[in-house]
Amino acid sequence: MVTPQEQVRPEVRPWPALWALVLGFFMILIDSTIVSVATPAILADLKSDVGTVVWVTSAYLLAYAVPLLITGRLGDKIGPKKLYLTGLAVFTLASVWCGFTGTIEMLIIARVFQGLGASMMTPQTMAVITRIFPPDQRGRAMSLWGATAGVAVLVGPILGGVLVDALGWQWIFFINAPVGVIGFVLAMRLVPDLPTHDHKFDLVGVALSSIGLFCLVFGIQEGQKYDWGQIKGLLSVWSLIIAGLVVIGIFLVWQARNKGEPLLPLSLFKDRNFSLANIAITTVGFAITAMAFPLMLYAQEVRGLSPTRSALLFIPMAVISGALAPFVGRLVDRTPPRFIAGFGLLCCSVSMFWLSQELQPGIAIWKILLPLALLGVANGFMWAPLGTTATRNLPMHQAGAGAGVYNTTRQIGAVLGSAGIAVLMESRLAANLPAMPGGAPGEGTGGGKLPAALAQGFSDSMGQAILLPAGVLVIGLVAALMFTKPKFMQQRPADAPVVAEA
Template sequence: MERDAGTVRTGTAAGRWVLLATVLGSTMALLDATVVNVALPHIGRDLDADLAALQWTVNGYMLTLAALILLGGALGDRYGRRRIFVVGVVWFALASLLCGVAPDVEVLIVARALQGVGGALLTPGSLALIQATFHPDDRARAVGIWSGLGGVGAAIGPFVGGWLVDGPGWRWVFLLTVPLSVLCLTVALRHVPESRDVRREGRFDVPGALLGALVLALVTYGLIAVSPWAGALGVAAGVGFVLWERRRAEPMLPPAIFRSRLFTATNLVTLCVYAAFGGFFFLTAVQLQTVAGYSALGAGAALLPTTLLMLSLSGRSGALGERIGPRIPLTVGPLLCAAGMSLMLRVGEGASYTRDVLPAMVVLGLGMVTLVAPLTATVLSSVDAGRAGLASGINNAAARAAGLLAVAALPLLTGMGPEAYRSADQFQTTYRQAIPMCAGVLLLGALIAWTTMRTTAAEEPVAEPECRMHCGLSAPPLEPVRESPPVTDPPSDPGAGSVGRD
């Protein structure tokens, strides 16, 4: 079916099948990512897990996903985007099944890490398939449909997930992935054309990807287990990772891309913003249940205004950012988010949703609307068009790594004990220490944006973002590599390929 790549139109049956497959794929990963935080108190009670185990339940997935997402995108370009997407769907489904039947928390953590590997193959492929499959005149519309339907999935996810957690049980959050994956797999194999990039040369930077995963694993373990030795080894591994990438001809993370001051500054803002988001949503889902007495469904639904605001206003925010430049949106956005998080300090025992939670969520959502789309546009405008996909992948991985480290660090910094999530008084005390830390990191991000960015980025080569509508809370949207044309013939050298090139 490679002959159909790059020719499919949105108004045809073929186009609708491709959109269905890609939306199902992204929805699978989105549902598990958005509902796990809400399910944590139930998982802890059922599996008799302490706080560290719950941290690893979240971080096991984020660790492997953040470390391998660049490699996953490159594998699709090299060996076939549909092929790697299908592998990711199968892998993710099997890992989800293992999560659903896990007899103890140790198996659940391993299964979550395996889920992240599947997500690293699945997530980049969803949007890349649209870019490679649809006719150039229809790609923007196809991305808009994909993004809009994904937003609907993000909106209903908390309701479905919360109902499952409160009803049949948290295991069904993972088991629901299996029938979705069967449908997605059937559609992809029968109706999605294959595409790949013949211009990929060299070898994959697998050692770099594994070394990056080791860095994240050691630092995360050091923070959760309060192990200075693990932290020191993580820092040493980080130095080794930098030296490896600088010496390699085709690195996964090309150091040369950071010569752009705007790219570096935007990624620093990304680290601050998504560290705050990761810590906030991890703790708030527990706060609403353990302290405020909400059900899982109520806690998930309480966070819904942020998703709805991003779904309805991200496109306008992106257009505004293109007109006025990145400095103001990337300064004002984090400030609004910090204000919204600070308002959540009013949420305690017996908190009213309309009086205490809703105002905070609206202000936070407006802040996210203000900054997320311009953040993506600024990342893409900071590099040449040929590196837009790589730049977006780095930015996405940085955001996920920031959330990973925040979830690991906040309980340590606030002195949150291993059983704190079971006690309303203990959790309330540490929550009120953690939220100002999240807000402080956002203020740092705003300061970086204000001092390092100009009002306009017109001096930089611009790569127009296609994914304008974004509802995910864990990372900015991925942008597909634009310059890679779909081809009909396989590469002449099956062993060639590259994750990133200087």
């Protein structure tokens, strides 16, 4: 067993290790969004219905989000490298399985295994950064991790559109096979075997957290599908959500009273920055997921753009976010996080307020690209300081647990964003387009351009919906402004130089 003050062996080369991990991390995040573009093709080829094909995405997100607390802790116990490689192998094999499936039911099952593989990998990337980079270099490392997360969410729909148009929907999964093999070889060679910690596994905590998160995430994720009412018999969406909250409450009580070693060490939340960073990343996950839905519907239904051309609207955001990553990473290692993260969250909220005003039927496309470019600035300044601030003060033996919590809150934020924006879009469409029964997005259209008489009301509805994520980000901004200086900044003289490996 190692102490919290363990030191990484001098022969460890952190940057090559990080690049190897980022490749796999990029791949699994792309798979969170890439399927949305291929849904119509899957629907037609596998002769399914809309209610069933939605589960191709839902099953993946559920299997990804629910086990994150467990896989984060498991990485501390058996080693982050071993669990990462296991997850990458599961994910890659499941991707090939997805491509070869001939029925919608088998595709959904294969996507569950993909999600499980992704859940094994994600916490390990953050845990390894925490353990192999010294505190005053983690900002640049986390900026690469954050830029990967930000860019992957944008690249997914673009890549999906190109592959579906050129080769067929199966190739959105087959493309993972060579990337997964390369990523496995690189991780095997470059990621160090870090010391493990002799944790006892909290089986009661595992059961409670799994049941509670499943009920909560499933209820929120599927609420819109069942109109927030009955699912089957006496089972309703709200009963599932309430049951999930109750079980999570029991889980937290058990964690507080567990005299052994709990699955979720509540001592993590004694670190003010860790708690605040989790609040902030929840709002970011909510907003980034939520804003994409109304924007894509506006682009396709009002402007008549194809799915691929609609996704290309995100290119300025992706380019600016990636270009800013090295600069922001250096800044994170020198500047108190409240200023950097606060600036990023402010830009994000402002960009969405701005975008909501620009969604009009006849507006020039370049005017829409301007707030999206500001969103790229926001992405560049949000992900790195939030991820770095969450983990910087954590003891090494809790790096995996901390990463698991952080990624769980991010995923729950994304699920809340997806559900929340769906409800608001439906509400605004019902108000602005009363002729559309129920106001369901796209109802009464053929998936192409809307009639001119409906374009203004539809555009207004989508713009008003984007005000929701813009407002939620204000909560994250307040949390970021309450960050304190990391311990290493408090201990180092203000004029001391920061030595960072290029």
